[in-house]
Amino acid sequence: MTQSLRIIFMGTPEFAVASLQRLIDAGKNVVAVITAPDRPSGRGLQVVSSPVKKAAETAGIPVLQPEKLRDPAFLEELRGYAADLQVVVAFRMLPEVIWAMPTVGTFNLHASLLPQYRGAAPINWAIINGETETGATTFFIEKEIDTGQMIFQDHEPIQPDDTAGTLHDRLMERGADLVLRTVNAIETGAYPRIPQPTATDLKPAPKLTRENTEIDWNQPAEVVRNFVRGLTPYPSAWTILNQKFFKIYGVSKATEPTGDANSSAEPGKLYTDNRKIILVRVADGWLSLDQLQAEGKRRMTAEEFLRGNRL
Structure with a gap:
């Protein structure tokens, strides 16, 4: 029997908007959205909202923007939404007090075929390393980053002339489909929890720096x-x-x-x-x-x- 879950969505950049919008369009019960605080941006340093905030406000969904994820007032407000499930797409690393809060758990969308390319920049490093295929993975968040039990994976070929930008846009849409598929499966109660394979030839995806x-x-x-x-x-x-x-x-x-x-x-x-x-x-x-x-x-x-x- 399908159960309508109370969902909290967490994300900030454009990459996360497609997943949020897919849930909204499918009529999922997204009760709140967590995103980054508004920041000054550009030459004029005008205060700018995140793409996810703009999408949530358009849909009439409450938005929370904590500066600190462990802030007691924020945690109390988060508990008040009584979420069954949290969905994370391109957001900050969560403390356990948050990812362990929902009754079902918290799952993340990662833009690689885990366990390969764990880290902050999987799309970039897959191309840098000359890969011909990548993909997207949904998995339950656990203590070690990007190591939780996998739910679903989907594959995406990397074309010879792809850039990080073109691959980003395709994985954004493929990932959004995967997020909706994952929520649908969790609502029915029939979904896998697959331990990530143990491998010694893992390729990391560290943060990009100067x-x-x-x-x-x-x-x-x-x-x-x-x-x-x-x-x-x-x-x-x-x-x-x-x-x-x-x-x-x-x-x-x-x-x-x-x-x-x-x-x-x-x-x-x-x-x-x-x-x-x-x-x-x-x-x-x-x-x-x-x-x-x-x-x-x-x-x-x-x-x-x-x-x-x-x-």
Whole structure:
């Protein structure tokens, strides 16, 4: 017999909106939404609400925005909603006092095929590592991050020209379907709880930082290309060229420029005709910088950049 559960949804960015909207459209009983506090953003530092907050308010669902998840007043308010189930999509790490609160439990949507790519940036690292397939997993939250019993998984191929942006958008929709499927199964009482396989070759998905997003031109061309597309459009791969900072958004294999100096160039060596092309030497040849952004400027093609700048 199907039971209508009282659901609390937790999420913040655009990725989570699709899952929330899928539950709303299916008529699920979402009694409250938890999201990040409003923050100043942009050059004017205007206070901006999260995408999830905007979606919840449009649907007339109460919104809670705690600064601290362990705040006693927030916990008391949360208990007052008497949720049977909590659904988490792209939110903060939860303390046990919260994820253990509902009678059924709390499940999370993770954008990888667990146990692979546990961590903050699974979409990016799957592309960076040259994977040809990824997916989404729903699982019950437990003490160790991303290690709980799995409910459902769905697979998604990674196309050769995918970026983190294009893959993000497809997994957002596939994940939303998986969230609804999971809630439907839990409401019927017929759903699996599958322990994650034990593996020694796990690939992590750590948070992206300034330190781990710099391009290493000593790598082969395909490794660098995967690195760039795995960080496009955000946070973007970066490099220093002629002592200037650049974000790099697109690269492609290029033929070697003529000249003895270029044929023996070290990785990281820059070549440009200062008209249309910017090339960089890598371990096994040359790469064309197809889209880049100099500090303080907009994103451009190499030709657009060279119209007003020289290297």
